[in-house]
Amino acid sequence: xxxxxxxxxxxxxxxxxxxxxxxxxxxxxxxxxxxxxxxxxxxxxxxxxxxxxxxxxxxxxxxxxxxxxxxxxxxxxxxxxxxxxxxxxxxxxxxxxxxxxxxxxxxxxxxxxxxxxxxxxxxxxxxxxxxxxxxxxxx
Amino acid sequence: xxxxxxxxxxxxxxxxxxxxxxxxxxxxxxxxxxxxxxxxxxxxxxxxxxxxxxxxxxxxxxxxxxxxxxxxxxxxxxxxxxxxxxxxxxxxxxxxxxxxxxxxxxxxxxxxxxxxxxxxxxxxxxxxxxxxxxxxxxx
Amino acid sequence: xxxxxxxxxxxxxxxxxxxxxxxxxxxxxxxxxxxxxxxxxxxxxxxxxxxxxxxxxxxxxxxxxxxxxxxxxxxxxxxxxxxxxxxxxxxxxxxxxxxxxxxxxxxxxxxxxxxxxxxxxxxxxxxxxxxxxxxxxxx
Amino acid sequence: xxxxxxxxxxxxxxxxxxxxxxxxxxxxxxxxxxxxxxxxxxxxxxxxxxxxxxxxxxxxxxxxxxxxxxxxxxxxxxxxxxxxxxxxxxxxxxxxxxxxxxxxxxxxxxxxxxxxxxxxxxxxxxxxxxxxxxxxxxx
Amino acid sequence: xxxxxxxxxxxxxxxxxxxxxxxxxxxxxxxxxxxxxxxxxxxxxxxxxxxxxxxxxxxxxxxxxxxxxxxxxxxxxxxxxxxxxxxxxxxxxxxxxxxxxxxxxxxxxxxxxxxxxxxxxxxxxxxxxxxxxxxxxxx
Amino acid sequence: xxxxxxxxxxxxxxxxxxxxxxxxxxxxxxxxxxxxxxxxxxxxxxxxxxxxxxxxxxxxxxxxxxxxxxxxxxxxxxxxxxxxxxxxxxxxxxxxxxxxxxxxxxxxxxxxxxxxxxxxxxxxxxxxxxxxxxxxxxx
Numbered sequence: 044x045x046x047x048x049x050x051x052x053x054x055x056x057x058x059x060x061x062x063x064x065x066x067x068x069x070x071x072x073x074x075x076x077x078x079x080x081x082x083x084x085x086x087x088x089x090x091x092x093x094x095x096x097x098x099x100x101x102x103x104x105x106x107x108x109x110x111x112x113x114x115x116x117x118x119x120x121x122x123x124x125x126x127x128x129x130x131x132x133x134x135x136x137x138x139x140x141x142x143x144x145x146x147x148x149x150x151x152x153x154x155x156x157x158x159x160x161x162x163x164x165x166x167x168x169x170x171x172x173x174x175x176x177x178x179x180x181x182x
Numbered sequence: 183x184x185x186x187x188x189x190x191x192x193x194x195x196x197x198x199x200x201x202x203x204x205x206x207x208x209x210x211x212x213x214x215x216x217x218x219x220x221x222x223x224x225x226x227x228x229x230x231x232x233x234x235x236x237x238x239x240x241x242x243x244x245x246x247x248x249x250x251x252x253x254x255x256x257x258x259x260x261x262x263x264x265x266x267x268x269x270x271x272x273x274x275x276x277x278x279x280x281x282x283x284x285x286x287x288x289x290x291x292x293x294x295x296x297x298x299x300x301x302x303x304x305x306x307x308x309x310x311x312x313x314x315x316x317x318x319x320x321x
Numbered sequence: 322x323x324x325x326x327x328x329x330x331x332x333x334x335x336x337x338x339x340x341x342x343x344x345x346x347x348x349x350x351x352x353x354x355x356x357x358x359x360x361x362x363x364x365x366x367x368x369x370x371x372x373x374x375x376x377x378x379x380x381x382x383x384x385x386x387x388x389x390x391x392x393x394x395x396x397x398x399x400x401x402x403x404x405x406x407x408x409x410x411x412x413x414x415x416x417x418x419x420x421x422x423x424x425x426x427x428x429x430x431x432x433x434x435x436x437x438x439x440x441x442x443x444x445x446x447x448x449x450x451x452x453x454x455x456x457x458x459x460x
Numbered sequence: 461x462x463x464x465x466x467x468x469x470x471x472x473x474x475x476x477x478x479x480x481x482x483x484x485x486x487x488x489x490x491x492x493x494x495x496x497x498x499x500x501x502x503x504x505x506x507x508x509x510x511x512x513x514x515x516x517x518x519x520x521x522x523x524x525x526x527x528x529x530x531x532x533x534x535x536x537x538x539x540x541x542x543x544x545x546x547x548x549x550x551x552x553x554x555x556x557x558x559x560x561x562x563x564x565x566x567x568x569x570x571x572x573x574x575x576x577x578x579x580x581x582x583x584x585x586x587x588x589x590x591x592x593x594x595x596x597x598x599x
Numbered sequence: 600x601x602x603x604x605x606x607x608x609x610x611x612x613x614x615x616x617x618x619x620x621x622x623x624x625x626x627x628x629x630x631x632x633x634x635x636x637x638x639x640x641x642x643x644x645x646x647x648x649x650x651x652x653x654x655x656x657x658x659x660x661x662x663x664x665x666x667x668x669x670x671x672x673x674x675x676x677x678x679x680x681x682x683x684x685x686x687x688x689x690x691x692x693x694x695x696x697x698x699x700x701x702x703x704x705x706x707x708x709x710x711x712x713x714x715x716x717x718x719x720x721x722x723x724x725x726x727x728x729x730x731x732x733x734x735x736x737x738x
Numbered sequence: 739x740x741x742x743x744x745x746x747x748x749x750x751x752x753x754x755x756x757x758x759x760x761x762x763x764x765x766x767x768x769x770x771x772x773x774x775x776x777x778x779x780x781x782x783x784x785x786x787x788x789x790x791x792x793x794x795x796x797x798x799x800x801x802x803x804x805x806x807x808x809x810x811x812x813x814x815x816x817x818x819x820x821x822x823x824x825x826x827x828x829x830x831x832x833x834x835x836x837x838x839x840x841x842x843x844x845x846x847x848x849x850x851x852x853x854x855x856x857x858x859x860x861x862x863x864x865x866x867x868x869x870x871x872x873x874x875x876x877x
Contacts, residue, residue, distance in 0.1 A: 061427070068434040069411055076423060079496050080280040089273035094233055101237035102244035102278040103424070107803040108385040110428035114281065133764055134228035139241040141219040142253065144700040145771060146798070149756070150805035156763040200705070207712040208689055215701060218774050242702070246525040247663040249706035272486055283422040284493060285520070288478070289527035295485040339844070346851040347828055354840060357635050358558040367551035372511055379515035380522035380556040381841070386802040388845035392559065412506035417519040419497040420531065524664040550625055561839040562632060563659070566617070567666035573624040636836040645829035650789055657793035658800035658834040670837065690784035695797040697775040698809065 044074070046082025053085065053092060053121040061117060096122035097135045100151075105139050107147035115151060119158040129159045183213070185221025192224065192231060192260040200256060235261035236274045239290075244278050246286035254290060258297040268298045322352070324360025331363065331370060331399040339395060374400035375413045378429075383417050385425035393429060397436040407437045461491070463499025470502065470509060470538040478534060513539035514552045517568075522556050524564035532568060536575040546576045600630070602638025609641065609648060609677040617673060652678035653691045656707075661695050663703035671707060675714040685715045739769070741777025748780065748787060748816040756812060791817035792830045799831055799846035800838045810846060814853040824854045 050058050058081075062073040085095065099118040103111040122132055136151050189197050197220075201212040224234065238257040242250040261271055275290050328336050336359075340351040363373065377396040381389040400410055414429050467475050475498075479490040502512065513535050520532040539549055553568050606614050614637075618629040641651065655674040659667040678688055692707050745753050753776075757768040780790065791813050798810040817827055831846050 065427070065430065069415075069430050071415070072423075072427065072430060075418070075500060076280075079500065080423060083492060083496065084276055084279055087273060087276060089267075089269040090277060094236060094270075095273075095277050097233060098236055098240035098274050098277050099281065101240035102281050105241035105244045106281065106385075106424075107801075107805050108425065108428075109387040109390070109804040110385050110424040111281070112804070113427070114424045128228075130228040131233075134226060134234075135237050137223055137226060137764075137766070138229060138234050138237050140223055140700070140770070141215075142238065142241050142245065142250070142700045142702055144696070144698045145767075145775060146698055146801075146805040146809045147803065149760070149767065149808070150803075152760065152764050152767060204705070204708065208693075208708050210693070211701075211705065211708060214696070214778060218778065219701060222770060222774065245663075245702075246523075246527045247703065247706075248526040248665040248668070249663050249702040251526070252705070253702045276486075276488070279422070279492070281422045281424055283418070283420045284489075284497060285420055285523075285527040285531045286525065288482070288489065288530070289525075291482065291486050291489060343844070343847065347832075347847050349832070350840075350844065350847060353639060353835070354558075357639065358840060361631060361635065362554055362557055365551060365554060367545075367547040368555060372514060372548075373551075373555050375511060376514055376518035376552050376555050377559065379518035380559050383519035383522045384559065384802075384841075386842065386845075387804040387807070388802050388841040389559070391844070392841045406506075408506040409511075412504060412512075413515050415501055415504060416507060416512050416515050418501055419493075420516065420519050420523065420528070524662075524666050526665040529665070554625075554627070557631070557839070559839045559841055561835070561837045562628075562636060563662075563666040563670045563837055564664065566621070566628065566669070567664075569621065569625050569628060632836075640832055640835055643829060643832060645823075645825040646833060650792060650826075651829075651833050653789060654792055654796035654830050654833050655837065657796035658837050661797035661800045662837065667837070684784075686784040687789075690782060690790075691793050693779055693782060694785060694790050694793050696779055697771075698794065698797050698801065698806070 044077055044082065046077040046080070046086065049081040049086040050077055053081075053096065053125060054117050055120065055124050057117045057120045061113065093122060093125040093127050096125055097127060097131065100132065100135050101139055104136055104147060104151035105143045107143065107150065112150075112154060115154055116158050119155055120162065123159065123162045129155075132159065183216055183221065185216040185219070185225065188220040188225040189216055192220075192235065192264060193256050194259065194263055196256045196259045200252065232261060232264040232266050235264055236266065236270065239271065239274050240278055243275055243286060243290035244282045246282065246289065251289075251293060254293055255297050258294050259301065262298065262301045268294075271298065322355055322360065324355040324358070324364065327359040327364040328355055331359075331374065331403060332395050333398065333402050335395045335398045339391065371400060371403040371405050374403055375405060375409065378410065378413050379417055382414055382425060382429035383421045385421065385428065390428075390432060393432055394436050397433055398440065401437065401440045407433075410437065461494055461499065463494040463497070463503065466498040466503040467494055470498075470513065470542060471534050472537065472541055474534045474537045478530065510539060510542040510544050513542055514544060514548065517549065517552050518556055521553055521564060521568035522560045524560065524567065529567075529571060532571055533575050536572055537579065540576065540579045546572075549576065600633055600638065602633040602636070602642065605637040605642040606633055609637075609652065609681060610673050611676065611680055613673045613676045617669065649678060649681040649683050652681055653683060653687065656688065656691050657695055660692055660703060660707035661699045663699065663706065668706075668710060671710055672714050675711055676718065679715065679718045685711075688715065739772055739777065741772040741775070741781065744776040744781040745772055748776075748791065748820060749812050750815065750819055752812045752815045756808065788817060788820040788822050791820055792822060792826065795827065795830050795846075796834055799842055800834050802838065802842035802845065807845075807849060810849055811853050814850055815857065818854065818857045824850075827854065 050062070062076055065073040090098070096118050100115065100122060103115040103118060119132055123129075132155050133152065136148050136155060140148050189201070201215055204212040229237070235257050239254065239261060242254040242257060258271055262268075271294050272291065275287050275294060279287050328340070340354055343351040368376070374396050378393065378400060381393040381396060397410055401407075410433050411430065414426050414433060418426050467479070479493055482490040507515070516535040517532065517539060520528040520535060536549055540546075549572050550569065553565050553572060557565050606618070618632055621629040646654070652674050656671065656678060659671040659674060675688055679685075688711050689708065692704050692711060696704050745757070757771055760768040785793070794813040795810065795817060798806040798813060814827055818824075827850050828847065831843050831850060835843050
């Protein structure tokens with residue numbers, strides 16, 4: 044299915060976990076996430092994949108809903124997988140303070156801190172991210 | 183004042199217009215916009231200026247408030263001034279469809295279309311953007 | 322008090338639990354929920370009670386605030402009590418994907434899944450819902 | 461394309477106008493609206509088409525963004541095309557007062573009043589709505 | 600009807616205009632605004648009337664929806680009627696910058712500037728506000 | 739640093755806890771909270787400190803995001819420190835029901851109940867609040 048490769052190459056395991064979590068609840072939702080979000084949208088070529096993920100982080104942090112917390116974590120993982128530095132992710136959150144106010148950013152920074160720590164732990168464990176070269180829409 | 187140079191080099195005329203519009207209403211607000219938004223936040227170095235503007239566009243489009251419409255236009259201008267292509271700006275909006283839904287993006291695309299047309303007109307008139315090289319925090 | 326019967330006949334136990342939860346916090350709030358929400362609004366006759374609950378589910382899922390999660394559960398219970406099928410509830414959530422984006426719906430679907438499972442368990446236990454015939458504004 | 465028939469049979473002219481309005485701005489958006497919103501979502505069978513439109517009205521009114529105003533009008537038109545009475549539409553808006561507060565409903569009621577008036581004018585002019593029987597996913 | 604006196608003594612003409620604007624659209628809404636908002640809520644005694652209006656301004660500015668703009672104007676009028684100074688109203692808006700960000704406050708300040716100008720014009724014309732002593736729940 | 743005294747004299751311990759919680763995550767955020775929120779905004783003189791806190795409570799409750807919950811608690815603490823009665827805080831929340839709907843207020847009331855209980859416990863323990871007289875911008 045279109046979108047499968049993009050999912051694997053960006054959000055990786057944490058994106059697939061979200062799709063899987065709807066297997067028994069509403070499998071149609073998992074299929075739409077892959078086909079529409081990853082297949083129709085995220086694999087469009089006009090935007091650098093890392094910049095795309097930083098844009099997603101900006102939007103999800105600005106929404107600040109409880110529902111945006113899990114996808115915010117998924118797209119922080121994806122940004123790290125695609126080569127964003129922790130500094131770029133933190134700065135992406137600081138950047139929206141003027142538009143969104145401090146409480147939303149405070150919450151998002153705590154989520155970012157957790158995801159970056161997990162990512163760092165995995166690197167040390169010898170499972171380096173090798174997702175930098177993307178061929179995203181072949182799925 | 184810290185922030186003046188960053189304002190001039192990114193949002194340019196349309197950012198200064200916003201600051202000026204509060205001259206008779208609440209001049210303290212204009213000062214805070216320059217000192218805090220541009221001086222404390224936007225001139226921090228960890229993020230590429232064009233990527234910073236695309237993040238701002240993502241956040242403002244995701245909020246979708248009527249109040250976000252004017253700053254969305256300002257930061258689309260800034261992204262164009264900093265070398266973003268119209269395709270990158272449009273794609274930045276498509277990118278948040280999965281998080282924010284279609285109505286917000288429809289509205290934002292119409293604003294982007296207007297700002298891009300105005301930018302193109304200015305280029306043809308012989309006033310090329312020369313803001314690509316930034317030394318943003320000297321103000 | 323006007324609204325008591327509507328509360329009992331729609332949201333049933335889970336609506337009464339919400340009202341009771343404010344007994345020691347701010348009893349005036351519980352009274353306003355019954356008198357205004359159930360007495361002034363929900364017992365108005367122009368809308369089929371099941372359709373009214375599906376509309377409530379649509380609105381609460383679209384808001385996506387953390388505060389909307391408990392009432393979303395209450396009105397999913399009410400829709401089930403009033404004869405909505407699980408498929409109608411799930412489809413009511415899919416229906417707002419284009420307006421509200423995927424994260425809000427993902428969260429709401431997990432809540433719906435829990436409430437539907439609890440409802441199914443009660444049916445099997447021999448306490449069938451008999452709330453289908455409503456005489457809602459006699460309270 | 462999948463979704464074309466559903467668009468025509470529900471939102472009719474005012475839905476097509478929205479799609480057309482992106483022809484010169486971002487034609488890809490119009491295609492996604494038809495293929496995803498109408499083709500993937502709105503033509504799913506589990507929900508009565510009129511109830512689906514009343515759910516859309518509930519969600520869009522609850523969002524209350526400026527961007528939701530145009531689609532709110534489109535789906536009020538669709539509800540009327542599918543046989544909803546003006547009373548049902550007005551009641552659908554009253555129904556969300558407890559969740560969304562008065563300002564959002566005040567705004568939405570004024571939009572509903574305009575769309576219902578336009579619909580009534582068309583009926584008198586001899587172009588009756590004959591969209592009640594739907595075969596929505598044949599497109 | 601309970602609430603009529605509170606409406607007259609706080610929001611005055613601009614509140615009554617809102618209620619009247621629904622006379623032909625949905626008269627039930629106007630009645631609920633008077634009976635519930637003014638009769639059940641705004642005439643409760645535990646809060647100083649001016650502080651109540653400044654709280655309303657804070658909440659409406661923080662929402663930032665297009666629908667909140669008219670009530671924001673109404674409650675700025677009410678605050679002025681109840682003796683709030685223009686400086687207190689402007690400061691009430693500055694106060695929420697940290698929570699709500701700059702765009703919402705920019706928008707709200709422009710609305711406040713208009714309402715304060717109109718209020719000042721009326722004072723000069725010899726129709727002084729004499730609403731300071733309130734007996735708000737006798738209606 | 740400007741803002742330190744205001745932080746200590748209003749939000750007291752729970753405000754300082756928030757600043758400290760970013761020490762290892764993003765220390766720059768803690769500095770901006772003190773310098774901008776407390777130094778630039780909260781120590782401006784035009785608004786009575788207690789009224790300022792009640793306005794903050796109004797705005798944060800009206801936002802209803804999960805991220806607003808912690809600052810809502812902090813500013814309820816601050817209002818109590820500055821002499822607001824529990825009745826005034828509860829009434830400040832009731833006051834926004836017409837604008838924000840019941841779910842947001844239900845959530846906020848539970849938070850207020852917890853903070854008021856904690857504050858009462860401290861008073862009984864012999865550590866009375868003596869923060870009533872403020873000299874807020876000397877820091």
